[in-house]
Amino acid sequence: MIKPARKEIESLTPYVPGKPIEELERELGIRKAIKLASNENPFGPSPRARRALARSLAGINRYPDGSCFILKRALSAALRVPEDWIVFGNGSNEIIELLVRTFLKPGSEAVTSESTFLVYDLVVQAAGGKLRKAPLKNFTYDLPALRSLVTRKTSLVFIANPNNPTGTIVREQELVRFLRGLPKNILVVMDEAYAEFATDRAYPRSLKLLSRFPNLVALRTFSKVYGLAGLRIGYGVARPEVTDFLNRVRQPFNVSSVAQAAAGAALTDTPFLKKTTANNRRGLQFLYRGFKRLGLRYVPTQANFVLFEVPGGGDKYYQLLLREGVIVRPMGGYRLPDWLRATVGLPRENARLIQALKKIL
Numbered sequence: 001m002i003k004p005a006r007k008e009i010e011s012l013t014p015y016v017p018g019k020p021i022e023e024l025e026r027e028l029g030i031r032k033a034i035k036l037a038s039n040e041n042p043f044g045p046s047p048r049a050r051r052a053l054a055r056s057l058a059g060i061n062r063y064p065d066g067s068c069f070i071l072k073r074a075l076s077a078a079l080r081v082p083e084d085w086i087v088f089g090n091g092s093n094e095i096i097e098l099l100v101r102t103f104l105k106p107g108s109e110a111v112t113s114e115s116t117f118l119v120y121d122l123v124v125q126a127a128g129g130k131l132r133k134a135p136l137k138n139f140t141y142d143l144p145a146l147r148s149l150v151t152r153k154t155s156l157v158f159i160a161n162p163n164n165p166t167g168t169i170v171r172e173q174e175l176v177r178f179l180r181g182l183p184k185n186i187l188v189v190m191d192e193a194y195a196e197f198a199t200d201r202a203y204p205r206s207l208k209l210l211s212r213f214p215n216l217v218a219l220r221t222f223s224k225v226y227g228l229a230g231l232r233i234g235y236g237v238a239r240p241e242v243t244d245f246l247n248r249v250r251q252p253f254n255v256s257s258v259a260q261a262a263a264g265a266a267l268t269d270t271p272f273l274k275k276t277t278a279n280n281r282r283g284l285q286f287l288y289r290g291f292k293r294l295g296l297r298y299v300p301t302q303a304n305f306v307l308f309e310v311p312g313g314g315d316k317y318y319q320l321l322l323r324e325g326v327i328v329r330p331m332g333g334y335r336l337p338d339w340l341r342a343t344v345g346l347p348r349e350n351a352r353l354i355q356a357l358k359k360i361l
C-alpha cells in the first residue's frame, strides 16, 4: 500500500476554496450568481496589467526570468527596500510554504492564532511540524497569548494582519513589544495579504520594522488589491540573511513570465488601486449599515471582507444564500460556526447580499 512520508499527511484536511460561480449556476440551474467568497478584486484585473499581460504572451516559449529582475527593481523602488530583501512566489502562499520548508526544524513548532488563515495549518502539518494556536481576544490576535505558547521548540510565528477571516489588526505598538520580547532566532511572519486596504493609522509599518528586527518577514500579494489572484504572484520582504535561504530552496522558475509582466504593470496602476480601495471603504460602510438594520452582529474590519453573525448556524445561511445566487464563505472550518465571511463587492453586489439576507431573515 502507498503511504505518505509522514503520518501527519494522512490526517490533513484539504483546503476548501470558495465555491466557483460556474459550479453554483450548474448545480442550481441559476444565472447571474455573484461570488463574495474569496476576497478577490470585484473590478477584475488592473487594466494596465491586462495590457502588459497581452504583450507578454509573445515570449512564453521562453522560461521566465527566475530572478524577476525587472519586477524586483520596480518593487524595490516602490517599497523603498533593497532588491535583495525581496523574494517572489507563486502567490504569497508559496512563500508561506517556503518559509516552513526552509526554517521549520524537524519536530519543531510554529505558533499562530485560532481562527486564522488555514494554510498555516496545512503547510506546517505537511512538513511534520506542530502548529500551536492561541485563542483570539475580541476577534483579534492576542500577542501575549501567542508569546506564552513560544517554547524552545518554536521556529516560526505566523500573524495574519489584517487577520483572515476576522479582518482585525494587531497594532504597531503591540507588535514591537512582542518582537522585543521574543528570542531572535524565531522568525515572525507578518502575513499582510490585505495591507493595502488597512486604514487604521496604528497598522504596523512592517517594512520599516525590518531594519530593527532581522527576524521579521512581511508577506504581500498581487492577488487582492491588484486583482491578479488567477496569475499567482506574491512576495516576501525580509533581510537578506532570510531571503538568501528562501532563494536556495525555491524552484528556479517559480513565477511565470506573464505574472511578472502583469504585476509590474499593476504596481503602477494608481487609478485602479485608488478605485479599488475607495470602493472598499464605501462598500464596508454600506454593509455595516445593512447589517445594523437587519440586527446582525459584525466585526469591524481593516480588510476587503467582513465577518458577520447569523442566527442559527452559518452553514444554514450559507446554503440559503446560495439559493439566492450569493456565494459567501461559511466559517465552520475556522471554528466560527455561527458566522459568515463576505467579500466587499461592487455596489450592486453588496446590495444583493443585503437584499438576500433580508429576504432570508
Ligand SMILES: Cc1ncc(COP(=O)(O)O)c(C=O)c1O
Binding pocket: 038, 039, 090, 091, 092, 093, 094, 117, 160, 161, 163, 164, 191, 192, 193, 220, 221, 222, 223, 229, 232, 233, 234
Ligand atoms: C491571510 C492570507 N494570506 C495569504 C493569502 C494567499 O494569497 P495568495 O497566495 O493568493 O498570494 C490569502 C488569500 O486568501 C490570505 O487570506
